[in-house]
Amino acid sequence: MQTLEQPIETRGYVHPDKLVSTDWLAEHLNDPQVIIVESNEDSLLYPSGHIPGAYEIDWTRDLNDPVRRDYLQSAEFAALMSRVGANPDSLIVLYGDKNNWWATYSLWVLELFGHKNTRILDGGRLKWVKEGRDLTREVPSAMNSGYPEVNRDDKTQRAYRDEVMAHLETAGKRIDVRSPDEYSGAKLHMPEYPNEGALRGGHIPGAKSVPWAKAINPEDGTFKTSDELKVIYQDGADAHPTDDVVVYCRIGERSSHTWFVLKYLLGYPQVRNYDGSWTEWGNLVGVPIEK
Numbered sequence: 008m009q010t011l012e013q014p015i016e017t018r019g020y021v022h023p024d025k026l027v028s029t030d031w032l033a034e035h036l037n038d039p040q041v042i043i044v045e046s047n048e049d050s051l052l053y054p055s056g057h058i059p060g061a062y063e064i065d066w067t068r069d070l071n072d073p074v075r076r077d078y079l080q081s082a083e084f085a086a087l088m089s090r091v092g093a094n095p096d097s098l099i100v101l102y103g104d105k106n107n108w109w110a111t112y113s114l115w116v117l118e119l120f121g122h123k124n125t126r127i128l129d130g131g132r133l134k135w136v137k138e139g140r141d142l143t144r145e146v147p148s149a150m151n152s153g154y155p156e157v158n159r160d161d162k163t164q165r166a167y168r169d170e171v172m173a174h175l176e177t178a179g180k181r182i183d184v185r186s187p188d189e190y191s192g193a194k195l196h197m198p199e200y201p202n203e204g205a206l207r208g209g210h211i212p213g214a215k216s217v218p219w220a221k222a223i224n225p226e227d228g229t230f231k232t233s234d235e236l237k238v239i240y241q242d243g244a245d246a247h248p249t250d251d252v253v254v255y256c257r258i259g260e261r262s263s264h265t266w267f268v269l270k271y272l273l274g275y276p277q278v279r280n281y282d283g284s285w286t287e288w289g290n291l292v293g294v295p296i297e298k
Contacts, residue, residue: 012229015129019233021274025267026129026230027100029138035100036060042097045132046113047104048260056142058102058135062091063146066109066260070116081156084120092150095122095157102128102135106228108219108264115263115280119159127267133228164266166253166279168287171211172294179251181214182244184265185285189257190216192298205289209296211255215244219261222268236273248275255281255288 016023035041036059043061045053053063064070069087070078079087093099099117103110107127114125128135136142161167166174174181188194192208210216221239223230230236240246252275254262259282269275281288288294 012227013232018230020272021233022271025126025271027126028129029135029140032058032100032128032135033140040098042091042093042099044091044099044101044110044113045103046101046109047132048109049104052104052132054144054146056144059141059143059145060147061102064091064101064113066112070113078116078119078159081120081158084159085154085156088122088154089152090149092152093122093154094152095155096124097122098124098126100126100128102131104132106133106220106223106264107131108261111267112260112263115164115266119161119165120157121160129230130228137227164270164279166255166281168281168283168291168294170279171253171255171281171283171288174251174253175212175295177251179253180244180246181211182217182240182246182252182254182262182265183210183214184217184219184254184256184262186218187216189285190214192296205286207289207296209289209298210285211288212295212297214255214297215246217244217265219256219264222265230268230272233272236268240269240273246275248273250275250277252278253281254278255284257285258282259284 015026015028043058044064045057045061046064046066047053050065072079101110101114110127110131117125183190190210195208222236246252252269254265256262259280262280266278266280269278
C-alpha cells in the first residue's frame with residue numbers, strides 16, 4: 008500500500024530517523040530486529056485490535072510506581088523490557104491513540120533509562136487504521152530477554168518543581184501545551200481528566216500557550232513539516248534552539264509530545280519535560296501563578 012503524504016525525510020526535520028512511516032513498518036512486521044509497542048490512553052483499544060506483533064505498554068500499569076507518584080525503578084524497567092524481548096540495542100517503534108501522545112510519553116520514559124534506539128510511527132494508530140491495514144487480537148508471547156538493570160537519568164530531560172522555580176529567574180522559555188481554557192484558568196476541572204484536578208487554575212508565569220496538537224495534521228495524525236513547526240514554536244512562542252526550554256501540561260503526557268517535537272524534529276538541545284506539571288504546580292502552597 009502506497010501513501011501520498013510528504014515523505015518524512017523531505018520535511019526538514021533535524022532527526023528524521025526518529026520517525027517511521029506506515030509503509031516502513033508494514034515492511035518490517037516480521038523483522039526480528041524491530042520491536043513494536045502500542046501505548047494508548049484508551050485501555051480497550053489494544054485488546055480490540057492492534058498492529059500484528061505489537062506488545063502493549065500501559066502507562067498506568069507498566070510505567071508507574073504503584074505507590075508514590077513516580078516512574079518505575081531500574082529492576083521493574085529491566086523486567087518490562089525483558090518481557091517485550093528487548094536488549095539495550097533493540098529498535099523499538101512506538102505508536103498509539105490520541106495522535107501518539109501516549110506513545111511519545113512511553114518513549115520519553117524509555118529514554119530516561121537510556122534506551123534511545125526508539126522511533127515513533129508517524130500518524131500512529133489513527134493513520135494505520137485509516138489506511139485499512141491489518142489489525143489482530145493475537146497477543147505476542149511474553150519474552151525473557153534478560154535486559155540489564157540501568158540507572159534512570161532524571162537530570163537531562165526531566166524537570167522537577169524546584170528546577171522550574173529556578174527557571175523562572177532565567178531567560179529560559181516555558182511552554183504550556185494544555186488547551187487554552189486550561190492555560191487561562193477558565194476551566195479548572197476538565198471532565199476528561201476527573202482524577203487529576205488542581206486546586207488553582209492558570210499557568211506558570213511566563214509560559215506561552217501552544218497546545219500540543221498544533222504540531223500534527225488532524226487528518227491523519229502525521230507531524231507537520233519543520234517549516235510549519237518553526238512558525239508555531241519559534242514565531243508563535245518565541246522559543247528557539249538556543250533557549251533552555253521547559254514544557255508542561257497536566258501530568259506530563261501531552262508535554263512529552265511537544266518535548267519530542269522540539270528535541271527531535273526541530274533539534275532543540277535543551278528541552279525538559281516538567282512531568283509534575285499542573286497537578287503539582289496548581290496544588291503547591293505559595294508558588295506564583297498567572298491567569
